[in-house]
Amino acid sequence: MKRLFKTYLEKPELAGLILLVLLVIVFQVRSHGVFLNADNLRGILGILPEAGLVAIGVTILMISGEFDLSVGSVFALMPMTMAVLMVHGAPFPLALLAGLLVCAAVGFINGYITIRFAIPSFITTLGMLFMARSLTVVVSGGFPPLLPADLPTWLFTSFVGPGNMFRMSFLWFAGAALLTSLMLSRTNFGNWIKATGGFLPAAAAMGIPTARVKIGCFMLCSMLSGFAGMLQVLRLGSPLPSIGEGLELQAVAAAVIGGASLAGGIGTVMGGIIGTTLIRVIDNGLVLSHVDANWFKFAIGFLTILAVVANAWMRKRAKAIKMEG
Amino acid sequence: MDDAIISVRNLHKWYSGVHALKGVSLDFRRGEAVGLVGDNGAGKSTLINILSGVHRADQGEIQVEGRSVSIANPRDAMDLGIETIYQYNSMVPTMSIARNLFIGREPVRFSVFGIGVLDQKKMASESVRAIANVDLHLRSPDALVGELSGGQRQGVAIARAMHFKSKVMILDEPTNHLSVKETRKVIGFVRGLKEQNVTGVFISHNMHHVFECCDRIVAMARGEVVLDKRIEETSIDEVHGVL
Numbered sequence: 195m196k197r198l199f200k201t202y203l204e205k206p207e208l209a210g211l212i213l214l215v216l217l218v219i220v221f222q223v224r225s226h227g228v229f230l231n232a233d234n235l236r237g238i239l240g241i242l243p244e245a246g247l248v249a250i251g252v253t254i255l256m257i258s259g260e261f262d263l264s265v266g267s268v269f270a271l272m273p274m275t276m277a278v279l280m281v282h283g284a285p286f287p288l289a290l291l292a293g294l295l296v297c298a299a300v301g302f303i304n305g306y307i308t309i310r311f312a313i314p315s316f317i318t319t320l321g322m323l324f325m326a327r328s329l330t331v332v333v334s335g336g337f338p339p340l341l342p343a344d345l346p347t348w349l350f351t352s353f354v355g356p357g358n359m360f361r362m363s364f365l366w367f368a369g370a371a372l373l374t375s376l377m378l379s380r381t382n383f384g385n386w387i388k389a390t391g392g393f394l395p396a397a398a399a400m401g402i403p404t405a406r407v408k409i410g411c412f413m414l415c416s417m418l419s420g421f422a423g424m425l426q427v428l429r430l431g432s433p434l435p436s437i438g439e440g441l442e443l444q445a446v447a448a449a450v451i452g453g454a455s456l457a458g459g460i461g462t463v464m465g466g467i468i469g470t471t472l473i474r475v476i477d478n479g480l481v482l483s484h485v486d487a488n489w490f491k492f493a494i495g496f497l498t499i500l501a502v503v504a505n506a507w508m509r510k511r512a513k514a515i516k517m518e519g
Numbered sequence: 520m521d522d523a524i525i526s527v528r529n530l531h532k533w534y535s536g537v538h539a540l541k542g543v544s545l546d547f548r549r550g551e552a553v554g555l556v557g558d559n560g561a562g563k564s565t566l567i568n569i570l571s572g573v574h575r576a577d578q579g580e581i582q583v584e585g586r587s588v589s590i591a592n593p594r595d596a597m598d599l600g601i602e603t604i605y606q607y608n609s610m611v612p613t614m615s616i617a618r619n620l621f622i623g624r625e626p627v628r629f630s631v632f633g634i635g636v637l638d639q640k641k642m643a644s645e646s647v648r649a650i651a652n653v654d655l656h657l658r659s660p661d662a663l664v665g666e667l668s669g670g671q672r673q674g675v676a677i678a679r680a681m682h683f684k685s686k687v688m689i690l691d692e693p694t695n696h697l698s699v700k701e702t703r704k705v706i707g708f709v710r711g712l713k714e715q716n717v718t719g720v721f722i723s724h725n726m727h728h729v730f731e732c733c734d735r736i737v738a739m740a741r742g743e744v745v746l747d748k749r750i751e752e753t754s755i756d757e758v759h760g761v762l
Contacts, residue, residue: 381636383634385614392611392612395605399571399593402622459611459613
């Protein structure tokens with residue numbers, strides 16, 4: 195039992211990974227080999243980075259002990275900001291910088307209000323969900339602005355790699371995953387994030403600037419979400435104000451399925467990615483195996499509940515082990 | 520008092536209208552184990568919270584080794600060599616012993632604006648040494664603190680304080696929720712502090728524990744010091760009498 199508890203704490207993403215492998219096998223068989231062919235994989239890998247980047251941010255924030263429901267709205271707000279600036283003549287790099295700054299500001303406000311007034315981030319960011327979405331529509335003026343023709347899509351969405359397997363966005367995603375993963379496991383800041391989410395009083399007593407750590411995570415989460423939104427807009431070619439709706443819940447589901455604890459302190463970047471991949475695989479696999487696609491949300495919901503129940507059970511076990519002392 | 524490591528003078532603290540500390544003056548000497556006793560609300564937690572940087576005094580002076588200091592946060596206290604071990608201990612159960620030992624003071628190989636890459640080798644080797652130094656026998660520094668017993672956790676907390684060469688160790692109800700055997704162990708730790716020339720401030724409800732491992736006893740009631748005597752000059756009955 196202790197072993198299982200320890201494995202879970204060290205590799206909380208393991209259960210998700212096993213499930214992912216099983217599902218891939220099932221879908222491969224059920225779709226008569228279509229699931230793993232190059233065209234289908236290219237499709238999955240093309241969209242994965244967008245949801246994946248959001249899930250990375252949400253996972254890290256959850257490890258620090260907070261939530262962000264505004265990621266879906268920030269996902270739309272950031273590219274809309276860029277589009278409006280570019281319509282007014284701003285060059286792409288400047289618009290990108292401005293977009294990221296807007297995200298950072300949203301993250302800062304989320305974090306500052308949550309901590310300053312000691313309210314649940316669930317509520318702060320629920321408010322921000324509406325506000326950022328509203329802002330997106332307001333700055334767009336009701337009509338999505340036309341994107342300039344000379345955007346550097348080669349840097350973000352063009353197909354690359356052997357057999358044109360990946361989009362450039364996948365490389366950005368892989369890079370972000372690697373960096374955030376290393377940050378979490380190898381740096382002192384990562385240690386502070388885990389300590390802050392793991393047991394706040396201890397982290398504070400040991401002199402960790404917990405408020406700054408949390409605000410930093412909020413900002414990182416918003417910026418990753420905004421960047422992901424920009425990738426989607428460049429892929430679709432138009433900044434629709436409605437993109438990213440419902441993404442916040444999918445990202446939380448991905449983090450939880452990937453083993454992140456709702457209470458904080460436990461989770462990995464890899465887990466968030468596995469969770470996202472699992473959701474994308476289910477979405478795609480159901481269609482390919484001729485199952486009514488409306489079962490998709492049912493499957494995600496079921497998996498999320500299962501993951502949280504498993505989480506709660508492990509926490510109870512963990513507590514029981516502590517009591518032995 | 521020239522050998523005083525910490526002196527507090529005329530310390531006052533109000534909590535939303537409640538006068539929690541009413542001009543407390545005390546000296547803690549080098550290598551001395553002081554037992555701090557008193558009922559709930561007597562002001563001992565307030566005093567400790569001020570010394571460990573959790574709260575700030577509204578009035579009064581704190582001197583460490585003769586110099587007047589200002590302790591604005593837990594980090595300041597630790598930098599002055601004041602380490603606090605709390606009742607609900609200052610460990611993160613979901614993290615390993617090695618990680619817990621260095622929380623907030625991680626050795627890094629290089630850093631930019633205070634953020635850097637952990638020196639995990641150093642953390643592993645130093646935590647093995649730190650744990651062995653307090654006579655704690657644990658399998659591996661990679662074991663999670665959540666797996667340890669309450670006494671072992673207090674042991675790790677003490678190992679951490681020793682490792683960072685603290686001059687004053689404040690133990691806030693360290694024996695609460697511990698079994699008899701583990702309580703013995705913690706009392707052993709407190710006794711061992713003297714050999715390391717570390718001042719111990721031991722807070723407990725249990726008079727027997729305090730009399731067993733302290734040199735001097737300070738009793739507080741209603742925000743004031745009501746008794747301050749060497750252990751040989753007083754008795755459990757006398758202390759109970761003034762409380």
